Amino acid sequence: FKSFFNRARSGSNDPETVENVQGWIKSVRLMKNMAFVDLQDGTTPHTLKLVVQRAGVGSESSSEDHLRKLKTGQSVTVNSAVWMPTPTRQQPFELQAAEDAVRIVGDVPASYPLQKKSHSLSFLRTQPTLKHRSHYLGALLRFRSHVEVALTQFFELHDCTKVAPPILTSGDCEGAGELFRVESRARWGQMAQYFGQETYLTVSTQLHLEVLAAALGRCWTLSPCFRAEESDTNRHLAEFWMLETELSFIDNVYDLTVFAETMLKYVAQRCIDRQQDLLPALVPIGSNAEDVKVVVERWEALLARGQWPRLTYSEAITLLQGQHVSQPFSFEPVWGQDLQTEHEKWLAAHLDSPVFITDYPRSCKAFYMKQNTDGRTVACFDLLVPQMGELIGGSVREDNYETLLQEMSRRNMNHEDLAWYTDLRRNGSAPHGGFGLGLERFVAWLFGAHNIRDAIPFSRSAGGSIE
Numbered sequence: 001f002k003s004f005f006n007r008a009r010s011g012s013n014d015p016e017t018v019e020n021v022q023g024w025i026k027s028v029r030l031m032k033n034m035a036f037v038d039l040q041d042g043t044t045p046h047t048l049k050l051v052v053q054r055a056g057v058g059s060e061s062s063s064e065d066h067l068r069k070l071k072t073g074q075s076v077t078v079n080s081a082v083w084m085p086t087p088t089r090q091q092p093f094e095l096q097a098a099e100d101a102v103r104i105v106g107d108v109p110a111s112y113p114l115q116k117k118s119h120s121l122s123f124l125r126t127q128p129t130l131k132h133r134s135h136y137l138g139a140l141l142r143f144r145s146h147v148e149v150a151l152t153q154f155f156e157l158h159d160c161t162k163v164a165p166p167i168l169t170s171g172d173c174e175g176a177g178e179l180f181r182v183e184s185r186a187r188w189g190q191m192a193q194y195f196g197q198e199t200y201l202t203v204s205t206q207l208h209l210e211v212l213a214a215a216l217g218r219c220w221t222l223s224p225c226f227r228a229e230e231s232d233t234n235r236h237l238a239e240f241w242m243l244e245t246e247l248s249f250i251d252n253v254y255d256l257t258v259f260a261e262t263m264l265k266y267v268a269q270r271c272i273d274r275q276q277d278l279l280p281a282l283v284p285i286g287s288n289a290e291d292v293k294v295v296v297e298r299w300e301a302l303l304a305r306g307q308w309p310r311l312t313y314s315e316a317i318t319l320l321q322g323q324h325v326s327q328p329f330s331f332e333p334v335w336g337q338d339l340q341t342e343h344e345k346w347l348a349a350h351l352d353s354p355v356f357i358t359d360y361p362r363s364c365k366a367f368y369m370k371q372n373t374d375g376r377t378v379a380c381f382d383l384l385v386p387q388m389g390e391l392i393g394g395s396v397r398e399d400n401y402e403t404l405l406q407e408m409s410r411r412n413m414n415h416e417d418l419a420w421y422t423d424l425r426r427n428g429s430a431p432h433g434g435f436g437l438g439l440e441r442f443v444a445w446l447f448g449a450h451n452i453r454d455a456i457p458f459s460r461s462a463g464g465s466i467e
């Protein structure tokens with residue numbers, strides 16, 4: 001359908017015969033002599049107006065039945081139609097076809113649950129195999145694809161090699177204990193350890209990326225990650241996709257934050273450039289053009305603001321404590337404890353901007369982060385964004401072999417298990433760092449969606465079922 005819209009955009013006014021149009025019916029309005037059918041084929045978020053003319057008006061009752069058979073949800077093929085400009089209407093063209101040119105190739109039962117009207121998200125979420133056909137959720141998936149392409153282009157521009165780290169791993173990169181164990185089933189036997197070795201689905205591909213960055217300089221991946229999160233929230237999934245990058249010869253957090261900021265701004269610019277295609281996709285259920293404007297303004301604000309603010313964790317705690325006096329949070333902000341979601345959201349809302357919080361206390365973060373000279377904080381950052389909270393987590397990595405082993409001992413970690421990783425520090429090590437961005441959080445946030453479960457086709461989270 002895209003080409004039909006492009007033709008209208010190019011200002012063409014000549015009718016043209018088009019053949020073999022295929023799509024799904026979104027709605028049908030039956031008139032006496034014709035039916036107005038909204039069709040979609042997935043190439044654009046727009047629906048296309050098809051006007052089906054009744055053959056031999058008023059004469060044959062069988063032809064009347066044929067038009068009546070057209071229903072929401074069916075897939076149809078139109079052998080031949082005429083592309084016709086309609087400059088006075090909202091949609092600048094329509095396709096016109098005779099009823100015998102329209103063939104139903106996939107019918108629906110009378111109980112087909114998606115009807116013409118828009119459905120609530122809570123209803124759609126109960127329809128895991130049909131929900132993507134809704135205008136909004138289909139659009140969100142198309143938007144996600146657009147974001148992935150933009151990210152791919154960004155990394156291409158910055159000489160980062162895309163790599164494929166493993167999903168099956170032996171360890172817990174983040175040390176949070178939120179692991180899914182992998183088991184195998186021998187042919188006749190019971191479930192057993194994966195080939196006799198403790199194995200888990202990866203929580204983050206970072207440690208393997210560090211191996212690859214030591215060979216390739218700069219690399220990145222977009223991989224599924226798994227966390228046995230008990231949190232049943234609108235920003236946690238048990239299976240999500242993480243964009244991770246690892247950059248050699250980066251030795252300070254500031255450079256990492258600049259790279260992350262450049263990346264997000266690049267994607268925002270791509271969204272602005274492509275808003276013609278993306279805009280109609282943005283109209284969320286029950287909302288209007290005003291909401292669309294808000295989303296586009298958010299993209300523009302990301303670029304207009306100049307450099308985003310950067311605060312150290314200690315500065316953030318001071319700010320939060322000041323606020324806590326007048327308007328207490330549920331959790332008191334205390335130096336040494338990780339920021340709560342409410343703190344993160346408040347900071348970003350207060351500064352009305354994405355904000356980098358750097359140099360968290362060592363005890364709040366994972367074992368691999370580079371220790372600062374103050375002996376109590378690490379060279380890391382979280383990027384917090386309004387409404388969502390944490391979007392990215394990253395750090396400079398501890399590249400001193402002895403310091404890394406000491407930290408692992410302090411955390412009672414088994415050195416043997418991670419020897420493959422720590423040995424990197426003895427074999428041509430270089431300063432390096434990287435970060436991870438939760439793709440569903442990013443997509444949902446850019447799109448103005450409130451629940452990251454809608455930004456992944458099949459969501460897996462505590463309390464949800466699996467189809």
Ligand code: 4AD
Pocket residue numbers: 173174203204205206227229235236237238240242244245390391392393394395434435436437438439440441
């Ligand atoms: O902050 P996290 O845990 O960082 C890491 O895993 C690092 N190893 C990344 C790195 O430096 N290469 O996770 C990174 C991001 C979070 O900021 C969040 O956006 C997302 O991953 N994330 C989740 N998204 C959805 N559901 C979950 N359960 C998530 N856990 C983390």
Ligand code: MG
Pocket residue numbers: 382390392393
């Ligand atoms: Mg984090």
